[in-house]
Amino acid sequence: MKLLALRRLIRIQQVVVRYQLDDLLLDLPLPWWLHALLRAAPWHWLPRAPLAMSRGERLRRSLEDLGPVFIKFGQLLSTRRDLLPPDIADELARLQDQVPPFPPEQAVALIEQQLGARIDQVFSRFEHQPLASASVAQVHAAQLRSGEDVVVKVVRPGLEPVIRQDMAWLFALARVMERASADARRLRPVEVVGDYEKTIFDELDLLREAANGTQLRRNFDGSPLLYVPQVYWDWCRPKVLVMERIYGIPVTDLAALHDQHTDMKKLAERGVEIFFTQVFRDSFFHADMHPGNIFVSTRTPHDPQYIAIDCGIIGSLTAEDQDYLARNLLAFFKRDYRKVAQLHIDSGWVPAETRLNDFEAAIRTVCEPVFEKPLKDISFGQVLLRLFQTARRFNMEVQPQLVLLQKTLLNIEGLGRQLYPELDLWSTAKPYLERWMRQRMSPLRLLHNLQSQAEQMPVLAKKTRAALDRLGQGCAPATPPRSSGVERLLGAVLLLGAASQGLAPAVDTWPAWVMLAGGLYLVLRR
Structure with missing residues (x-):
């Protein structure tokens, strides 16, 4: 075993003991031999005071202590509410990607090595103090010699070996869970870790992010809804991304938005329209729309425009998925549960041998209580989540594209209601979906x-x-x-x-x- 792998394992064990995560495992219906093995662990021989933390908080803090790879993994888990108990999912959603920056000398060396030129040959000004630092990369402000203000995103040095080592341990843990518990097998831990591995290695390639940003900018070129910064391709490399610097108000800074007299109702409704435009018009949607990646332009507060950054994670749907999803949502809000069930079977999302009447009854049981509320009080994202959870009971296969869409919708809806609590998402979405369906059948x-x-x-x-x-x-x-x-x-x-x-x-x-x-x-x- 490599020394790095052994040291990492010892570090993981220390965190498990500190936050008493093994006690959480003992609460699960594990095989007797695994219970006995956990009870025989040396740290159980010593008295330990119970932690005054919920299980979700203990798990969150342990991931934060283990560093960037585990923080990112916790963020991914927080989006899989179809797999996790609500208390744990809510706590993991609080994970903040605030990672200490690495030394600017390392950033400069990596940028020069990637660009094949000295910093002063490319930039007339380069700020060594980073603007922001995250799990995978950090960002520096700069100015090109041609005069444009830009930001330079650079991948953390030496990150790939650590990621590979951590991923190996995560896969090992996931396989043990699958072998030890039927409940764990239902959660498909190996598949979840595999999705995460693809996501994080995609984020290491900044050329992919640059291409995504360019495509999204092209899709909304000239649109009053969304602005995407320009990418300067001449200075982009796999580990360095140079793009236009934007000046906007963070979408969570409600005080600043109110101070400039932003039309908050219009801002919230435009967020919903942007989401449905990306999903149904373009089949190319920004799937990492957390508040840290969204700003609001200061130019026209009465006609607010969003600014989106960090296009590392993008989702897309096939034409068939778009069609089935739109028809599902329209049927769902008309309470046509039989059509919802039939569409799930027709699309192949659930097995063809599923009994239509049983599936329809299950959907009705879950969803009827939701519709007792006024439409403006119904969480669109939660409705979609409940629909997927119900379908999983009928052996619905995990649909990665729908998981990304569900996560994005939950983010957009939560953000919209934070901006304008009276947001009626359905009144905004329904006309768009009906118009899109008519356009599909236009001559x-x-x-x-x-x-x-x-x-x-x-x-x-x-x-x-x-x-x-x-x-x-x-x-x-x-x-x-x-x-x-x-x-x-x-x-x-x-x-x-x-x-x-x-x-x-x-x-x-x-x-x-x-x-x-x-x-x-x-x-x-x-």
Whole structure:
């Protein structure tokens, strides 16, 4: 075992003992042998005063003591409210990503090494005192020699070996949990750790964040809703990101927002509109919209505009997921629980053999009490959370894209109600969803769908013919027969059927592709 791994294990053990996390494990329904092993631990032989902390606070503080990787892991866990008890999820949500900065000399050395030039050759001014410091990177203010004010984000040096070591221990712990407890297996700890590993290694690549920011900026170019800082690609590298410096009010600074007479109702409603625009128009949404990443422009307080930074985590949905999600939400708020259940089965989110009546009854039982409240008092994010929790009882597979969406919606809704407590999220969301559904069936959209499928026809015809020729080898005559008039007529009918299927985006498209392939083969066959 490497010395670093052994030292890290000892450190983890010290934190476990200090916060008595082993006592939390003893409260779980573990196998007898694991209970006995925990009871036999040496630190149990010494008297320990009970900590005056809840289990959630003990877990939060232990993650903070273990450092950046574990803090980030706790933040991820806090978004999985479908897996955690509410008290623990609430406490983990308080994790603050306030990590002491690393020495500016190291930051300068890493920036120069990545850019292949001295700091003074790139920047006319570079502030050594960092503006902010987080788990993965820290940020310095600077000015390019061309005059633009920028911020320089630089990844912490030496972080990757520590992350790999910590991830190895997290995976080991997750596997032990899965083997030891049926309840733990239901929480899928190995899968959760795997999601986290992908997330944190993605965040180490600042070129990915730069690309995400550029795309999001393009999506909202000229929009009064959202502004995304410009990325200066000439000075971006895997461990260094240079982008426009923004000057705005942190969205949580309510006093400053009120002082500049910001229209708080409009600001809250625009946050909701931005979310649904990203999800349904663009299928490209900022999935890390916590308050530290959101600012409000000072230019037009009567017509407030958001500013978003840190695009390291981005979510997206397929066209099918968008369609099913929109129809689910509309059916849900119309209390059409049978349609909600049917859509879950049709989408493949729950197994096809699920009994529709049982699933419908479960959804109704959970959701009817929610709708006894006025719409403005209903938490949209909590409704979605309850829907997913109910579906999990019917063996719904974890949908990573929906987990990210749920997390983002909870953040947006919580922020919106903090800005404007009377926010009626549904009155803002419902018209948008209905308008989006109408646009999907508009003649222009149908023509676009037909054009997209038509563009694939030559390639599909070639592949289909090659596949059918391979199937026919060995049993077909040496010279393939020409198409008869009947075959050509049948092919034309199939092509017309494929076109009509392609015009309906809500219908599964595989029948259209089958008819298209068969029709092309019959028409083009020599």
